[in-house]
Amino acid sequence: MTESTQPLPFHALPERSAPALDLLAGVKILDLTTSIAGPYAGQLLADMGAQVIKIEKPKGGDDARAWGPPFLHGESLWFMSVNRGKQSVTLDIADARGREILLKLVAQADVVLLNLVARAQRKLQLDAATLHAINPKLIHLSLTGFGVKGERADMPCYDLIAEGYSGVMDLTGESETPPQKVGTPAADLLAGGDAAMAVTAALLRRERTGQGAEIDVSMVESMSRFMTPRLMPFLGSGELSRRTGGRDSVIAIYQVFETADEPMTLGLGNDAIWKRFWEAVGQPDVAENPDFASNANRREQRTGIVEQIGQLLKTQPRAHWLDVLGKARVPAGPIQRLDELAADKALQASGFLYRTEGAGGSIPQVGLGIRFDGRTEGTATPPPALGADTESILGSWIGCDAAQIEQLRADRVI
Structure with a gap:
């Protein structure tokens, strides 16, 4: 010992x-x-x-x-x-x-x-x-x-x-x-x-x-x-969820993205947050696109949206995006290692x-x-x-x- x-x-x-x-x-x-x-x-x-x-x-x-x-x-x-x-x-x-x-x-x-x-x-x-x-x-x-x-x-x-x-x-x-x-x-x-x-x-x-x-x-x-939020949808629909890593199968968009340096999490969990995100990153036209008006619409086009957001976030380091999105009240955060969690000043x-x-x-x-x-x-x-x-x-x-x-x-x- x-x-x-x-x-x-x-x-x-x-x-x-x-x-x-x-x-x-x-x-x-x-x-x-x-x-x-x-x-x-x-x-x-x-x-x-x-x-x-x-x-x-x-x-x-x-x-x-x-x-x-x-x-x-x-x-x-x-x-x-x-x-x-x-x-x-x-x-x-x-x-x-x-x-x-x-x-x-x-x-x-x-x-x-x-x-x-x-x-x-x-x-x-x-x-x-x-x-x-x-x-x-x-x-x-x-x-x-x-x-x-x-x-x-x-x-x-x-x-x-x-x-x-x-x-x-x-x-x-x-x-x-x-x-x-x-x-x-x-x-x-x-x-x-x-x-x-x-x-x-x-x-x-x-x-x-x-x-x-x-x-x-x-x-x-x-x-x-x-597991209730996963089990109930299966019981009520027969739709079997599968592993998706850091990507949620219900909410679009809710997953991990790469930036110019470190990965980050991003959760666009409702229509208002969806709009605030695109306005914060300087693309308000996407927020107003009727094709993306609801979560159901966005789920249908998830692949293209993820690619678009992924390309955008890779243009700047994570700290930049966390600052921008934090000011816009968009849920986003780092993926902290244990050493980073231990040094978290807010938790201390x-x-x-x-x-x-x-x-x-x-x-x-x-x-x-x-x-x-x-x-x-x-x-x-x-x-x-x-x-x-x-x-x-x-x-x-x-x-x-x-x-x-x-x-x-x-x-x-x-």
């Missing part, structure tokens, strides 16, 4: 220290999930003010702790990306004493997050029926590949598998290339967002009725719902990209990107070291004293 001694990209980010949000203050969440999707759900809830206790295996912890290189301060950056705002408790839940401790924690919790398939939940007695017998008001959330019911309920799943099922890979890439995965774990993040949304809705209902909940989030269904100024102090030193952060009354997520609780909060949580939640904790540690239960 060697780390560079040279300045790293995040060293250029502004430093930020802010108090936690309070929207979910007082809500206690046990996060038993690993990898990306479940931990991302837990991070979103922590960002909004919940106390999120991450339950991890005593040896190794969350699988994502080993996902590297790259590592920073000996910790996986993948792990750090989805575990901000949490406290870590190590616990062997396969051990009878570990299970007893877990059930005592469940009795105190408002929410339990799991990414175990249905069979594993029943084996470990962590299924909704068992835990609701201990805590009837508990919100029990399962985030799995295929859901907890049905013929595929016990099948394992990762982001790649869910993307393949959903159709997004079939529609990603150029027409002449093989299917491609999205460049970020999209199914993980979408399902994690769904899980956090579902928990907040269940908390609101419980506030009104006192009723707990059994929530079932499927990565395949979350990712497939993401908004507080979305920043650095803060972690247990081992300064660390980068990618923010929540949502503001409540002008505030966004707190930075006081960085991604936790494995087991860093075991003693304090077992003491404050269920009254374990120092001698009990020492014995549990000696027996490798924690």
Whole structure:
């Protein structure tokens, strides 16, 4: 786990220290999930003010702790990306004493997050029926590949598998290339967002009725719902969309274009924008041409229009066109690499990209990107070291004293 001694990209980010949000203050969440999707759900809830206790295996912890290189301060950056705002408790839940401790924690919790398939939940007695017998008001959330019911309920799943099922890979890439995965774990993040949304809705209902909940989030269904704008047109017309690269098959014109130096994106999504574009580039006669009056008309003549715009944009560098089109309120932008995204001054100024102090030193952060009354997520609780909060949580939640904790540690239960 060697780390560079040279300045790293995040060293250029502004430093930020802010108090936690309070929207979910007082809500206690046990996060038993690993990898990306479940931990991302837990991070979103922590960002909004919940106390999120991450339950991890005593040896190794969350699988994502080993996902590297790259590592920073000996910790996986993948792990750090989805575990901000949490406290870590190590616990062997396969051990009878570990299970007893877990059930005592469940009795105190408002929410339990799991990414175990249905069979594993029943084996470990962590299924909704068992835990609701201990805590009837508990919100029990399962985030799995295929859901907890049905013929595929016990099948394992990762982001790649869910993307393949959903159709997004079939529609990603150029027409002449093989299917491609999205460049970020999209199914993980979408399902994690769904899980956090579902928990907040269940908390609101419980506030009104006192009723707990059994929530079932499927990565395949979350990712497939993401495909709604593609799937619905097929269901209603039989027209099968195919890969088109950076070109949309419905909107004309909506794609990537080359300029004199760097590529750019351009979206002429309605008639008014179509007119503003041609006026901005000094060809108002095209805007007034009745042959191009509607999107349907433009779709019929897409090939010729794309060629015309392509030739025009190649006459000037990208910066020129972004300036011209920005002033004309025409949707256009660069195709940023990650290093360019990290240096985006607007995102830094908004507080979305920043650095803060972690247990081992300064660390980068990618923010929540949502503001409540002008505030966004707190930075006081960085991604936790494995087991860093075991003693304090077992003491404050269920009254374990120092001698009990020492014995549990000696027996490798924690």
